Each structure stands twice: as structure tokens, then as C-alpha cells.
Amino acid sequence: MNKFRHYLEAIVDVEDADWNYFSSRLIKREFPKKSIFLNMGDVENYISFIEHGGVRLFIPKEDEEKDITFGFCLQNEFISAYDSFLTQEPSLYQLETLMDTTLWSISYADLQEVYKNTKIGNTMGRFASERLFLIKSKREQSLLNDTAEQRYINLFEERPEIIKQIPLKYIASYIGVTPQALSRIRRRIS
Structure with missing residues (x-):
């Protein structure tokens, strides 16, 4: 407390x-x-x-x-x-x-x-x-204006603790892609 x-x-x-x-x-x-x-x-x-x-x-x-x-x-x-x-x-x-x-x-x-x-x-x-x-x-703004890749990058930059602590299947759903698409995004970025 x-x-x-x-x-x-x-x-x-x-x-x-x-x-x-x-x-x-x-x-x-x-x-x-x-x-x-x-x-x-x-x-x-x-x-x-x-x-x-x-x-x-x-x-x-x-x-x-x-x-x-x-x-x-x-x-x-x-x-x-x-x-x-x-x-x-x-x-x-x-x-x-x-x-x-x-x-x-x-x-x-x-x-x-x-x-x-x-x-x-x-x-x-x-x-x-x-x-x-x-x-x-x-x-909501991100879903309307950003690509899935940009949503992932934003999440990584703004809330890195989520990337470290949350299972990737939930992150994929959150940014609006399949887990396989998230894997491709992660490979492109790294």
C-alpha cells in the first residue's frame, strides 16, 4: 500500500x-x-x-x-x-x-x-x-493512423516493459496482426 x-x-x-x-x-x-x-x-x-x-x-x-x-x-x-x-x-x-x-x-x-x-x-x-x-x-488514434509496424515500434518506444513482460500472441492481437505477421515485423526491425 x-x-x-x-x-x-x-x-x-x-x-x-x-x-x-x-x-x-x-x-x-x-x-x-x-x-x-x-x-x-x-x-x-x-x-x-x-x-x-x-x-x-x-x-x-x-x-x-x-x-x-x-x-x-x-x-x-x-x-x-x-x-x-x-x-x-x-x-x-x-x-x-x-x-x-x-x-x-x-x-x-x-x-x-x-x-x-x-x-x-x-x-x-x-x-x-x-x-x-x-x-x-x-x-484509437494509432489504429486509425499508423501501420502495424509503426504501432509495434511505438509500443516498443513508449512502453518497453510491455514488450518484455507480455506474451507475443497478446501483443500481436493488440497491434492488430497475427502472431506470424508480428514475427515478420520483428525480423524487419531488428
Whole structure:
């Protein structure tokens, strides 16, 4: 939980009273590798900070090889099926751990209380939502404007930890190519 506080303090001054109120509502959740912790059709009730591990966001298909991976979040990032969290409607995708993962999570109801009762609540909520929005927006722009090779290069330059930690089949799906096409892209680049 200390990592989470240090992360927040890099964004905003956190008074002890606010931290104590906020942290008393956090739930530590631990999942082994390959755990689906939000199924498609379930309502997302948490926004979480990844203390350790990594998560992929994906749309499942009958043939697992055709699952569509459209996002990754790693250590020191927020994770949520955020559209479902905000609307409290069923999620259209799933969240799965890519390695053993530890999350510090706050429920929708508890977050509303933090917003009302602390000085940092709204700033923290705004920051988390802005980060999630920017990642989503950047990905959409890249899909519209860049070639698959450029998307891979951008991923390599902007988030090299993903290239090191995420299986290539998920990276291929993320940039919109088959694993074989990704292998050809990697050979051309190297």
C-alpha cells in the first residue's frame, strides 16, 4: 500500500487524514497468473491500482486464439473496465492477469464517499480517469493512423516493459496482426 501512497503523492499532496480515510476503504486483492477477475457481462465494481503484476483487457471469442486484446496495464498503473465502472452497466470485455498480480481496489460506492469526504478524492479520481482516457485515445488514434509496424515500434518506444513482460500472441492481437505477421515485423526491425 505504500507504493500506492507514494504514487499518489507524486501527483497531489496527501494529508494523513485523507490517506487514512481513503486507505481504510481499499481492499487488497491477489490473483494468480491467468485469472479472469472480471467476466464479460459482469458489472465492474472496482477501480484498482496494480501494486505488482499485469493485466490484459480483451474481448473473448469462442476460439481463444481469436480473442481480441485491446489493452494492458502493468505495475503502478490503474486498471478497471472503466466504462462499466462509471455506468454500472455490464462489461463488454474481460480482465485477466498476465502474471501473479496484487491490486489495491476501491469499490464504486466507497469511491463516491471518498469524493465527498476528502480533499484529494476528486483530484485522484480525475487523474485516474484522465490516465485511462489518454491510453484509450492514443490507441484509437494509432489504429486509425499508423501501420502495424509503426504501432509495434511505438509500443516498443513508449512502453518497453510491455514488450518484455507480455506474451507475443497478446501483443500481436493488440497491434492488430497475427502472431506470424508480428514475427515478420520483428525480423524487419531488428
